[in-house]
Amino acid sequence: DTAVSQTPKYLVTQMGNDKSIKCEQNLGHDTMYWYKQDSKKFLKIMFSYNNKELIINETVPNRFSPKSPDKAHLNLHINSLELGDSAVYFCASSQGDRDGEPQHFGDGTRLSIL
Amino acid sequence: DQQVKQNSPSLSVQEGRISILNCDYTNSMFDYFLWYKKYPAEGPTFLISISSIKDKNEDGRFTVFLNKSAKHLSLHIVPSQPGDSAVYFCAASGQTGANNLFFGTGTRLTVIP
Numbered sequence: 342d343t344a345v346s347q348t349p350k351y352l353v354t355q356m357g358n359d360k361s362i363k364c365e366q367n368l369g370h371d372t373m374y375w376y377k378q379d380s381k382k383f384l385k386i387m388f389s390y391n392n393k394e395l396i397i398n399e400t401v402p403n404r405f406s407p408k409s410p411d412k413a414h415l416n417l418h419i420n421s422l423e424l425g426d427s428a429v430y431f432c433a434s435s436q437g438d439r440d441g442e443p444q445h446f447g448d449g450t451r452l453s454i455l
Numbered sequence: 456d457q458q459v460k461q462n463s464p465s466l467s468v469q470e471g472r473i474s475i476l477n478c479d480y481t482n483s484m485f486d487y488f489l490w491y492k493k494y495p496a497e498g499p500t501f502l503i504s505i506s507s508i509k510d511k512n513e514d515g516r517f518t519v520f521l522n523k524s525a526k527h528l529s530l531h532i533v534p535s536q537p538g539d540s541a542v543y544f545c546a547a548s549g550q551t552g553a554n555n556l557f558f559g560t561g562t563r564l565t566v567i568p
Contacts, residue, residue, distance in 0.1 A: 372554065381560065382560055382561055383560050384556075386555050389554070389555060391553075397553045397555055399555070431498050431499070433498070437554075438553050438554045439554060440486060440548045440549045440553075440554050441486070441506060442554050443489065443501040443504060444501065444554070444556060446491075446498030446499045448496065448498045
């Protein structure tokens with residue numbers, strides 16, 4: 342049973358397109374996150390949602406919009422894709438948003454922009 | 456500005472010996488430190504953590520040491536096993552109060568049988 346699952350695993354698309362990445366967790370966690378791992382393998386927080394409310398946004402361009410229909414899902418929609426958006430995107434979840442709570446990660450979505 | 460740094464991109468260790476992975480941080484507001492292990496094409500997996508009020512935490516073969524005055528932590532794996540070969544990420548939280556993790560760039564550990 343996959344605890345945090347992301348779809349698709351790979352996404353290849355053209356510059357300027359709009360795409361979505363889906364994330365679901367079956368751990369009953371209250372908090373979900375999106376991270377971006379760039380070409381230098383640096384993992385950086387993008388968004389965090391606690392009980393469907395955005396609680397942090399690390400100056401991500403507004404072309405990126407997280408959508409949480411319920412606390413088990415946090416989808417990432419990206420408009421007008423740019424070459425620099427090529428990266429691996431990881432979804433994660435934790436029981437709560439208290440500092441130090443271990444986060445459980447999905448296996449990532451590798452986004453390639455042509 | 457990278458607040459968590461892992462200055463060794465790679466480390467090779469013989470099976471059975473100790474592996475020591477190091478991590479430095481710059482922000483004194485961090486109060487939790489975590490280690491994650493990552494295999495290729497998978498997401499990071501939580502290994503062990505330590506609160507800033509402690510200087511050591513142990514879980515089986517894994518021990519994390521924290522030196523707050525030096526803003527340095529290390530992960531010791533003993534004995535090292537071939538299955539430990541992976542990329543290890545150090546992460547810190549506490550700056551934002553929202554469990555926002557700041558990651559280092561990782562150290563690739565290779566355990567040689």
